[in-house]
Amino acid sequence: MASSNEMTGAEIVIKALIDQGVDVIFGYPGGAVLPLYDALFEHNAIRHILVRHEQAAVHAAEGYARSTGKPGVVLVTSGPGATNAVTGLTDALMDSVPIVCLTGQVATHLIGSDAFQEADTVGITRACTKHNWLVKDVNDLARSMHEAFIVATGGRPGPVVVDLPKDVQLAKGLYLEPMRVQHKTYRPKLKGDLASIREAVEMIAAAKRPLFYTGGGVINSGPGAVQLLTDFVRMTGYPITSTLMGLGAYPASDKQFLGMVGMHGKVETNYAMHDCDLMINVGARFDDRVTGRLDAFSPGSKKIHIDIDPSSINKIVPIDVPIIGDVGHVLEDMIKVWKSKVHRPDADALEKWWSQIKEWRAIDSLKYEQADDVIKPQYAIQRLYELTKDRDVYITTEVGQHQMWAAQHYGFDKPNHWLTSGGLGTMGYGLPAAIGVQVAHPDALVIDIAGEASIQMNIQELSTAMQHRLPVKLFIINNRYMGMVRQWQELMHGGRYSETYSEALPDFVKLAEAFGATGLRVEKPGDVDDVIKKMLAAEGPVIVDVVVDQLENCFPMMPSGAAHNEMVLSAEDKAIEVSAEAAALL
Amino acid sequence: MALTREHGVSDVEDVRKHTISILVDDETGVLARVAGLFSGRGYNIESLTVAQVDAKNKLSRITIVALGTPMVIEQIKAQANRLVPVHDVVDLTVDGPAVEREMALVKTVASGEKRVESLRIADIFRARAVDSSHNSFIFEITGSTDKIDSFIDLMRPLGLTEISRTGVVAMVRGTKPT
Numbered sequence: 236m237a238s239s240n241e242m243t244g245a246e247i248v249i250k251a252l253i254d255q256g257v258d259v260i261f262g263y264p265g266g267a268v269l270p271l272y273d274a275l276f277e278h279n280a281i282r283h284i285l286v287r288h289e290q291a292a293v294h295a296a297e298g299y300a301r302s303t304g305k306p307g308v309v310l311v312t313s314g315p316g317a318t319n320a321v322t323g324l325t326d327a328l329m330d331s332v333p334i335v336c337l338t339g340q341v342a343t344h345l346i347g348s349d350a351f352q353e354a355d356t357v358g359i360t361r362a363c364t365k366h367n368w369l370v371k372d373v374n375d376l377a378r379s380m381h382e383a384f385i386v387a388t389g390g391r392p393g394p395v396v397v398d399l400p401k402d403v404q405l406a407k408g409l410y411l412e413p414m415r416v417q418h419k420t421y422r423p424k425l426k427g428d429l430a431s432i433r434e435a436v437e438m439i440a441a442a443k444r445p446l447f448y449t450g451g452g453v454i455n456s457g458p459g460a461v462q463l464l465t466d467f468v469r470m471t472g473y474p475i476t477s478t479l480m481g482l483g484a485y486p487a488s489d490k491q492f493l494g495m496v497g498m499h500g501k502v503e504t505n506y507a508m509h510d511c512d513l514m515i516n517v518g519a520r521f522d523d524r525v526t527g528r529l530d531a532f533s534p535g536s537k538k539i540h541i542d543i544d545p546s547s548i549n550k551i552v553p554i555d556v557p558i559i560g561d562v563g564h565v566l567e568d569m570i571k572v573w574k575s576k577v578h579r580p581d582a583d584a585l586e587k588w589w590s591q592i593k594e595w596r597a598i599d600s601l602k603y604e605q606a607d608d609v610i611k612p613q614y615a616i617q618r619l620y621e622l623t624k625d626r627d628v629y630i631t632t633e634v635g636q637h638q639m640w641a642a643q644h645y646g647f648d649k650p651n652h653w654l655t656s657g658g659l660g661t662m663g664y665g666l667p668a669a670i671g672v673q674v675a676h677p678d679a680l681v682i683d684i685a686g687e688a689s690i691q692m693n694i695q696e697l698s699t700a701m702q703h704r705l706p707v708k709l710f711i712i713n714n715r716y717m718g719m720v721r722q723w724q725e726l727m728h729g730g731r732y733s734e735t736y737s738e739a740l741p742d743f744v745k746l747a748e749a750f751g752a753t754g755l756r757v758e759k760p761g762d763v764d765d766v767i768k769k770m771l772a773a774e775g776p777v778i779v780d781v782v783v784d785q786l787e788n789c790f791p792m793m794p795s796g797a798a799h800n801e802m803v804l805s806a807e808d809k810a811i812e813v814s815a816e817a818a819a820l821l
Numbered sequence: 822m823a824l825t826r827e828h829g830v831s832d833v834e835d836v837r838k839h840t841i842s843i844l845v846d847d848e849t850g851v852l853a854r855v856a857g858l859f860s861g862r863g864y865n866i867e868s869l870t871v872a873q874v875d876a877k878n879k880l881s882r883i884t885i886v887a888l889g890t891p892m893v894i895e896q897i898k899a900q901a902n903r904l905v906p907v908h909d910v911v912d913l914t915v916d917g918p919a920v921e922r923e924m925a926l927v928k929t930v931a932s933g934e935k936r937v938e939s940l941r942i943a944d945i946f947r948a949r950a951v952d953s954s955h956n957s958f959i960f961e962i963t964g965s966t967d968k969i970d971s972f973i974d975l976m977r978p979l980g981l982t983e984i985s986r987t988g989v990v991a992m993v994r995g996t997k998p999t
C-alpha cells in the first residue's frame with residue numbers, strides 16, 4: 236500500500252510545518268522527541284533555534300509571532316520539557332499570541348503508567364491553551380497539525396499544544412495537504428453586525444466628549460486594521476488612548492494620541508477616560524489594570540466595544556453597543572457608514588473637550604527631575620529613545636517599574652515593535668522575546684529594557700543569542716530592588732521592604748563577558764549618551780548595566796482599588812488611603 | 822444574542838438558575854474542558870450530565886444547571902461557545918419553554934409501618950420499586966428536580982439510606998430543535 240503520501244509521523248510533522256509556511260522553530264530536544272529531531276536533521280527548510288530553557292522557547296516564539304504577525308512554533312520534549320513551557324503558554328494565552336507548541340509524549344501504550352518523563356500534558360495545558368490535541372493515531376496527525384494552525388491563528392489568536400507520543404512519530408501514516416483540512420466547528424465571526432455598526436457611528440458622530448480606547452486586538456487584526464484605525468481617528472479628530480498591549484497601533488507622536496491609559500497611564504488620559512461621554516473600545520478588554528475601581532469606571536459614558544471574542548463583551552463592564560467581529564472588518568464598515576452620511580462631529584463640543592484635555596496635559600504627569608549625580612531611570616529610557624528612534628528598533632521588556640517607564644517614555648509610531656508581557660506579567664519574558672524578534676528581523680536593532688531582578692530569570696538565554704549570532708541588547712535599569720514590588724511596599728505596606736532588595740547581584744559586566752558578550756556600565760547621568768552609543772556600535776549581544784536611583788517610584792499611579800480621577804502624581808502626595816478591600820486587589 | 826445594557830447591568834441579588842444545553846464533539850477531554858471552564862472561572866454549577874447522542878457524527882450533549890446573574894450566565898454561554906469542540910450552546914431557561922427531567926434511585930431500609938408508608942408515598946409520586954428485599958427498597962423516580970427533592974424529603978424519616986441522581990436533562994418543547 237505504498238503511496239507517495241505515506242511517511243513517518245515525524246516526517247508528517249515536518250511536512251505540515253513546511254506547508255504551513257514555518258521557517259523557524261524554537262526548541263529543546265529530549266528522548267520523547269528524538270524521531271522529530273532526526274527528521275529535522277534531514278530537512279534544511281526549517282531553522283531550529285536551540286534555547287537554554289523551554290520557557291524561553293515559548294517567549295522567543297512569542298517574540299517572533301508578535302513582531303511578524305505569523306504564528307510562533309515551539310518543539311519540546313515530554314515531561315519536564317512540557318511543564319517548563321507552561322509559563323510561556325499561559326503568557327501567550329493572556330496576550331493572545333498565536334503559538335503552536337509541539338510536545339513529545341511517551342509511547343501510547345505507556346500513557347497512564349507513570350513512565351519515565353511522562354506528564355499529563357493535555358491535562359496540564361488545558362487551562363493555558365486555546366485548544367490541545369493528543370494524537371494517538373498517526374493517520375490523524377496531519378489533520379491535527381493543520382487544525383492546530385487554524386485554531387492558533389484564527390479569531391482571537393492564542394497558543395495550542397499538539398502532544399505527540401513517540402510511537403506515533405515513528406509509525407507510518409498518510410499525509411494530508413493543508414487545503415484539505417477544514418475545522419469542523421471553529422469559525423470565528425469576522426464581519427460585524429451592520430445595524431450595530433450604524434448605531435455606533437451615529438453615537439460617535441453625536442458625542443461631545445468622545446474617546447477611543449484601543450488595545451492589542453488592533454495589532455492582532457493586522458496592518459490593515461492599524462491603517463484603518465489611524466484613518467478613522469483622524470477623520471473624527473477625537474482623542475485616542477491605548478492599553479499597554481496596543482501601543483504602536485496609533486502613532487505615539489501624533490497630536491491626537493493621549494498616551495497609555497491605566498494604572499500608570501498619564502493624567503490626561505485617565506481623566507479623559509473618567510469624564511468622557513462616549514468610549515469607543517477597539518480591541519481592548521477592560522483589564523483591571525485599565526479600569527481601576529469598577530463602580531467608579533467612566534460613570535458618565537456610553538460604551539461601544541468592538542471585539543472578535545464574544546466572551547470579552549459584557550465580561551467586566553456593561554456595554555451599550557457591542558460589535559462582535561474582527562477589528563479590521565468592523566472599522567472598514569464603520570468608515571464606509573461614516574463617509575456615506577457626511578457625519579460631522581460637533582465642532583464646539585469637541586473644541587471644549589480638547590481644551591479640557593490640554594489643561595490636564597499641562598500637569599505634565601510624567602515629569603521628573605534629573606540632577607547631575609544619579610541617573611533617573613526615566614532619563615535613561617528617554618535618552619535611549621532619542622538615540623534609537625530613527626532606526627528600525629524593536630523594544631521588549633521584563634516586568635516591573637522599568638517596563639512601565641519604557642511604556643511611558645519610549646514612543647512607538649508603528650505596530651509590532653513593542654513586546655511586553657501584559658496579561659501575565661512574566662518576569663523573564665524580555666530576553667527570550669528579543670531573541671525571537673532578532674531571529675525574524677536579523678538586521679533590526681532589538682533592545683530588552685530590563686530590570687536587574689527580572690533579567691536573572693532567563694539570563695541563560697544570552698548563550699542562545701551568542702550561539703545563533705543574535706545581537707540583542709540588554710539595557711538593564713538596575714535599581715538594586717524589585718522596584719515595582721518595593722514601590723507597593725512603600726506606598727501600601729508602611730515601607731517594610733520584605734525580601735525585595737536585590738541582594739548578591741552578579742557583576743553584569745563580567746556576566747556579559749562570561750557569555751562572550753560585551754558588558755558596559757554607566758553610573759553618571761553625563762555618561763548615559765555615551766554608553767548608549769557604545770552599545771549601538773558593538774557588534775554582538777551587549778549588556779548595559781545602567782545604575783539608577785534606587786528609590787525612584789513610577790508615577791503617575793492609579794493605585795488598585797482607586798478610580799481614574801484619584802491618581803497619585805508624585806511621592807509628595809503619596810498619602811494614599813487604601814481600604815482593606817482595595818489592598819486585597821492586586 | 823441580546824447583549825444590551827439592560828441585560829448586562831445586574832443586581833447582585835439577581836441570581837437565577839439556568840439550564841444550558843451544550844452540543845459537543847464526543848472526543849476525549851471534552852467533559853474536562855467544560856468542567857474545567859466552570860471550576861477555573863468560579864462559576865456555580867448545580868448539575869451536569871453528559872452522554873453521546875449521535876453515534877454517527879460523534880456528538881454528545883452536555884446539560885448544565887448553573888446559577889448566576891444575567892451577566893454571569895451570559896459569560897458562561899460565551900465562554901462555553903469559545904471552546905473549540907463546542908457546536909452549539911442553548912440557554913433553555915431563556916429560549917424555552919423546555920421539558921426538564923431528572924431521575925433518581927432512592928434506597929430505604931425499614932420494616933413494619935415505615936416500610937408500608939414508603940410504598941404509599943412512592944405510589945403517590947409514581948416512583949417504582951425496582952429492587953426489594955425483606956427490609957429494603959430501591960425506588961426509581963423521574964420528574965422535575967423539585968419533585969425529586971420533595972420525594973426525598975418525605976422518604977427521609979422512612980429509612981432513606983442512599984440516593985443517586987442523574988442531574989437534569991432537558992429539551993425545548995414543540996417542533997423547534999434544541
Ligand SMILES: Cc1ncc(C[n+]2csc(CCOP(=O)(O)OP(=O)(O)O)c2C)c(N)n1
Binds near residue numbers: 633687689714
Ligand atoms: C515570574 C514573576 N515572579 C514574580 C513577579 C512579581 N513581580 C512583579 S515586578 C517584580 C520586581 C521586578 O524587579 P526588577 O526586574 O528589578 O524590575 P524593577 O521593578 O526594579 O524595574 C516582581 C517580583 C512577576 N511579575 N513575575
Ligand SMILES: [Mg+2]
Binds near residue numbers: 635686688714716717
Ligand atoms: Mg529592579
